[in-house]
Amino acid sequence: MKSKLKATLLCTLMIASVLAGCLGGDDDEPEPEPEDVLGCTYADAENYNPDATKDDGSCTYADPEPEPEAVMGCMDPSANNHNAAAEEDDGSCDYGMAQADIMAAYASGDMSFSEALYELEKSRKCREQGTNNPCEIVEMSIGDASTIDPHDAYDSASGDVIEQVYDTLYRYAGDGSGNAIIEPRLATGYTVSADGLTYTFDLRDDVYFSNGDKMEASDVVYSWCRVLGYGSPDSHVGWILEQSFDCNDADGNHDDNGGLSLTVNSATSFSVTLFAPSSAFISTIAYTVGAVINADLCEANRVVDTDADGNVVSDDYCHEWMDEAPFGAGTNAYLVQSWVREDRLVLVPNWMYWEAGDYNINRHTVSIVTEASTRLLAFTDGEVDFGSINIEDLVNFCDNLEDKPNVQSKDGYICTYRETFTTTLSAFNLHPKVLDAGEDNTNTGANSSLVINHDCDGDGTNDCNVMETAALREAISYAFDYETHRRETYDNSLAPQYGPIPTGFLFAETQYEVFSYDIAGAEQILEDAGFIRQYDCASLTHGEAPTVVAEADRDGTECRLPNILRVMANEGNDYRIAMAGQLEEALGTIGVATSGDAKPWPEYLTMYYTRTWDIRFSGWAPDYLDPDNYWSPFAGGHSIGGDAYGTGYENADVNAALLIGRTSQDNAEREQAYIDAFAAWQTDPNMIIIGQYNGVGVKHDDICSPDWVAIGSAHWFDYDKLPEVDGALVGSC
């Protein structure tokens, strides 16, 4: 009942509502239009009126937001005031004063040293930006410099630093084709007197030491005389200059300022008179021993001790001061900023450096890392830019290593073929000795005695050693397997060398291939020379008399020489050991008995010095860029200042030719002299010349280096390191 009531009420209510709507108004009477509300109807206007229904044109707007202005500034990273945030270059870049202007102002006294230094740094410093520290090079070396005093340094590690700090009148450089040349540095030229004895040098007049002192001719004279006066007691490098001149006065006493031989003509000119004409003189003074140091500073730091009578007890010629290349000592591109021995050495620019141009490298660090695996990891990992990488590890960075001249680089690296002037050879000892009873190879004071076992003059009595016979040495030369060793033993790291002069040196073309592996020919030479198979091999020693087998009892296995030849190689040098082994084996097949354990290096050297050897595998690196630096030490006799190995070799024809080659100022005459020397030497060889080292250098591909310098050192001023930006190198070498 209740629900029926509710439904009725609800329906009534609905019907009533509808009816009420219909009855609410008359459709024929229009509703009055609502009155418009005037105002600003634009929502983005400052005076927008949300109630306005009609815009009355009153809208006002705020000033539009100014466009953000571009950041103005210098956008050139090479400028002093480079603004990394700049978006638009405003032409304000400051590159500092030009180097030439600064130096001119300094020279005229318009600018102080500190001002000049400040301006030069602003003008010349490397400013490249990148994630790879493009203004810094880190290098790993296996050995540290022994000293940075150029007048007592004879090792390449020292030379590598010295060449950055000190300058010479001339220096070695590469010509881009593997040949070495000499280029002027502090000298602008020279003249030679008609007798070839007096050289007069003209010097640059724009060179300053790193402390601002001007370099003058008197500095050169003092420097060269310092070499002779100090005597290079640690290294003996002074011999390179000592062979040419002295600085003695009329009484024969050493004069630090030139004596009779060196004369200062003016601030930019001096003369030096040699003992004898020397075609290699310019080359000798291009070696680091000819470096020019600051004479005034050296004198100021020289320590001279005298006894009670005023006699000089010791004179260090400022070596202690020079030992670590102090500020102001040199004129070259870099300064030694710090040196922690056997750890690291840091070079930074000498802003006063005379050569025009800016620095690409502001800091060069040399770390000493002796462990090969550590060097490999550090290089691979990019912690260093380059360093000494072992041959066997090159495969990680280079391809086509079996053909080294055409080596290819892997991504990220640059592999470069380098032919060096380091020669490997095997010398013959013409005057071999044996140790006396009770002595051994460890005793350099041993009274070793000559082995006399051959009749050289044909008078029926022994008066020489068999090694004095040219035919025997010639035969040994044919018993060596040159090609196999160059190709296999040295894994193609040895280029052929046919005479003393290595390829890349002046007059290297005066030599040609004479000796090759010909064991039958070698045996025939011995046979023809009378070295027949006659000695009981078991009876042979190094120095005792052998047993001769009766002719009727000979079976062809007898030995040809009356003694055993000692073939020396040193432990740790597998190349030399392999070559010695091959030669011994080959000689054995033609009836020449040999012995030759690889010796530890100290013992090897001691045997060398006591002359208790017959054939010795060795090497030679150049001192200066002249054929005489190879010919004389190798094949020149002791009588002409040669025979560095003390072999007793003297060939009059070779000596005569070498003297002409050494002294003549005429290149054609020199060339003929070396042709003559080679012709005489090939019939009387005193060593097996095997080859010259070549190799492959590797560096990261952001390093740009100048032409390879096979003699002397790299010059960091000529290096560049490309910046890496966003993972890519900017620019190219």
Next chain:
Amino acid sequence: MKLHEFVVRRLLLLIPVMIGVAIFTFAIAHIIPGDPAAIQCGDKCGVIVDFTEDGEPISAYEANRIRLKMDDSVTVQFWRYITDLAEGDWGESLLYHRPVVDVVKDAAPITLEMSFLALFIAYPLGIILGIISAVRQDRMFDHVSRFFAIAFVSLPIFWFAMMLQLFLATGTEHGGICDPIFGTEGGCFPIYGRHDPSYTYPVDGYAWYYPAGGTGFHLVDSWFVTDEKLATLPSEWGSNWLLFKDTLFHLALPCAALGIASAGSLLRYMRASLLEVLHEDYVRTARAKGLSEFRVVIVHACRNALIPIVTILGFSIGGAIGGAVLTETVFAFNGMGRVAVTSIQYLDFVVIMGVTLITSVIFLLSNLIVDITYAIIDPRVRLE
């Protein structure tokens, strides 16, 4: 005997021991085959470098022998060596061209800093693992830790050092397993050196920054670099803390190589010692009293088990210095190890003798300290 008497007596005993060492090293140096004069000039010994007053040529080799006074008799040379030594003149190095005292003075702190830090790694690691290994005897942990202990003792230290370099110092693209933490490219630790190669320091090298009379331990000296000198450094090394951190990061791998190798043997010693002690009656008594196993092991057993460990501290220091020869070579630290190796290669006798002497002194002093410590911690030991 009182402690101070014991110390004085042992210090006095150092004198004859040092004389013995000097004689021994001098003899060894002169027995070694080879000739320093010949090594100095190598292939160019024959080059004529001078002439006598009579005009006789003097070769580079002969000049070297004259300079080194090698033509004097051995007895004269020995007497000169001993008297110079007594006057504090240890001679001048042929290789370094410096007084041996200076060479050793520079090198010794490098080796000692590395060795001490290595022992700080080795002892806690070895002792803690040894304790756990003993407590968990013949369980998995014991087997695994013993395996690694033997491995670390047996593996050549240079190989272990190289593996650390490969995995922890190179970038992940070159075999490394972690990214740089501080100041290096490549892996999380530097590959080599005592400081970052880009570390800029001026003319006098480290000495300029690190105070004169400093310890030579850069972990310590780095805190005494003055603000004035710090201001000259690039920002990445511009505070004492950053210098310390640079040193510490460069020491991490060499010390780990040395320390972990030593930890292996310490683990074995500690384990054996603790196992022995754990079977003692007093340990059983402690357990019977209801003490917790932790207290029984740590407080009662370890205290006695550690006594033999202290005795090998002296040997550990000697071992660490010995191991430094290889570690320093791999990580390019120019400490006494590398100095010794280089000097032997060049037969630089005076340096070899100097390094041997100073190493002997360190070894003797460390053993003296061990003896004193031993006497203090074990009252049963009497000083005699």
